[in-house]
Amino acid sequence: MGLRKSAALLAGVALALTSLAACGNETKNDATPTGGATGATGAVNPDAGDTLVGITMPTVSLERWNNDGSELKAKLEAMGYKTSLEYGNDLPEQQILQIENQINAGAKILVIASIDGSSLGTTVAKAKAAGITVIGYDRLLLQTGDIDYYATFDNYRVGQMQGEYIVEALDLENAAGPFNFEPFAGSPDDNNAGLFFKGAWDVLSPYVDSGKLVIQSETGKKATGNWQDIGILSWKSATAQSEMENRLNSFYRDKKVDVVLSPNDSLALGIAQALETGGYTVGGDWPVLTGQDGDIANVKNILAGKQSMTVWKDTRDLAAAVADMVDQIAKGETVTVNDTTTYDTGVKVVPTYQLDPKVVTKDTVETELVGSGFIDAADLQ
Ligand code: BGC
Numbered sequence: 001m002g003l004r005k006s007a008a009l010l011a012g013v014a015l016a017l018t019s020l021a022a023c024g025n026e027t028k029n030d031a032t033p034t035g036g037a038t039g040a041t042g043a044v045n046p047d048a049g050d051t052l053v054g055i056t057m058p059t060v061s062l063e064r065w066n067n068d069g070s071e072l073k074a075k076l077e078a079m080g081y082k083t084s085l086e087y088g089n090d091l092p093e094q095q096i097l098q099i100e101n102q103i104n105a106g107a108k109i110l111v112i113a114s115i116d117g118s119s120l121g122t123t124v125a126k127a128k129a130a131g132i133t134v135i136g137y138d139r140l141l142l143q144t145g146d147i148d149y150y151a152t153f154d155n156y157r158v159g160q161m162q163g164e165y166i167v168e169a170l171d172l173e174n175a176a177g178p179f180n181f182e183p184f185a186g187s188p189d190d191n192n193a194g195l196f197f198k199g200a201w202d203v204l205s206p207y208v209d210s211g212k213l214v215i216q217s218e219t220g221k222k223a224t225g226n227w228q229d230i231g232i233l234s235w236k237s238a239t240a241q242s243e244m245e246n247r248l249n250s251f252y253r254d255k256k257v258d259v260v261l262s263p264n265d266s267l268a269l270g271i272a273q274a275l276e277t278g279g280y281t282v283g284g285d286w287p288v289l290t291g292q293d294g295d296i297a298n299v300k301n302i303l304a305g306k307q308s309m310t311v312w313k314d315t316r317d318l319a320a321a322v323a324d325m326v327d328q329i330a331k332g333e334t335v336t337v338n339d340t341t342t343y344d345t346g347v348k349v350v351p352t353y354q355l356d357p358k359v360v361t362k363d364t365v366e367t368e369l370v371g372s373g374f375i376d377a378a379d380l381q
Pocket residue numbers: 062064138139190192193235264265266292293
């Protein structure tokens with residue numbers, strides 16, 4: 001039996017055991033998330049036709065959110081729910097209007113992948129007042145008690161995996177070094193970006209402290225203080241590209257960069273472009289470069305040797321887990337979560353369903369990404 005199937009069965013058993021307790025309470029499911037997650041039950045809820053689910057996503061300009069949005073919408077509609085799916089163009093004010101429209105349209109459940117995690121307090125307070133259940137999707141809402149559930153991947157682990165990859169790729173335990181190292185961080189308004197950075201930094205900072213990893217650029221050096229000071233607003237590839245070009249032009253005229261910590265694929269795309277412009281060559285002096293998401297353009301770069309790895313988060317599993325949450329909420333059943341301690345908005349620790357990320361390299365693109373149907377082989381041509 002495949003992981004997805006056995007995990008679905010497990011979730012089903014947990015559900016059956018707890019359905020007597022019912023009524024919107026969460027239960028702790030101690031099963032280790034497998035990355036296969038729950039898998040939506042797929043069963044049609046006969047009462048779902050009356051339930052509108054408002055879904056808001058940050059932007060259409062990044063591949064993953066398009067996948068997330070269409071997966072979740074399709075799953076919920078197959079279960080009989082009405083949906084409203086909106087993309088916020090990376091503009092927090094636009095997302096606020098979209099959510100308010102969904103509240104006014106009578107949504108019963110809101111699924112929010114926030115743009116600015118701290119900007120939605122007033123909006124979700126309105127949702128609460130209207131009796132709506134709020135689910136945070138992938139990104140946690142901050143400074144609010146008006147979020148009921150959260151579903152995400154283990155964000156700290158994502159950063160740890162990037163750090164561990166770098167340690168192994170450069171053999172930092174044994175190699176003499178020193179290696180020139182440039183760290184990047186994600187959007188300062190995204191709670192995930194801080195967790196990614198912390199995960200990576202906890203692994204890498206001992207090597208920075210011992211001098212085996214040397215940060216040459218002034219911006220990069222700020223990583224030792226507040227990660228937000230090196231954050232790339234809205235995770236824009238173009239901003240990451242110009243930042244990397246600046247670092248190369250100002251600090252690497254007579255040196256080579258050996259390793260770049262990129263928290264995700266959109267930044268890695270810009271950084272790879274800057275390396276290319278800066279004259280770095282694959283098979284020669286191209287540095288180790290990390291990423292996250294498994295976007296097609298980045299997977300092509302991995303195959304071409306321009307990106308070393310990506311931390312893959314199977315968004316189909318996240319969408320399935322959230323579709324199950326919606327269904328459980330709508331039916332007044334107990335909601336399956338497996339983490340009740342980690343995700344704190346600053347006001348409330350949110351019951352969470354957390355999934356496991358996975359490292360993908362050139363050697364595993366075929367088995368993991370193509371084999372699982374996440375990417376079509378034809379799209380990698
Ligand atoms: C997500 C990443 C994504 C990034 C940029 C983060 O919140 O977890 O998967 O790459 O946003 O959209």
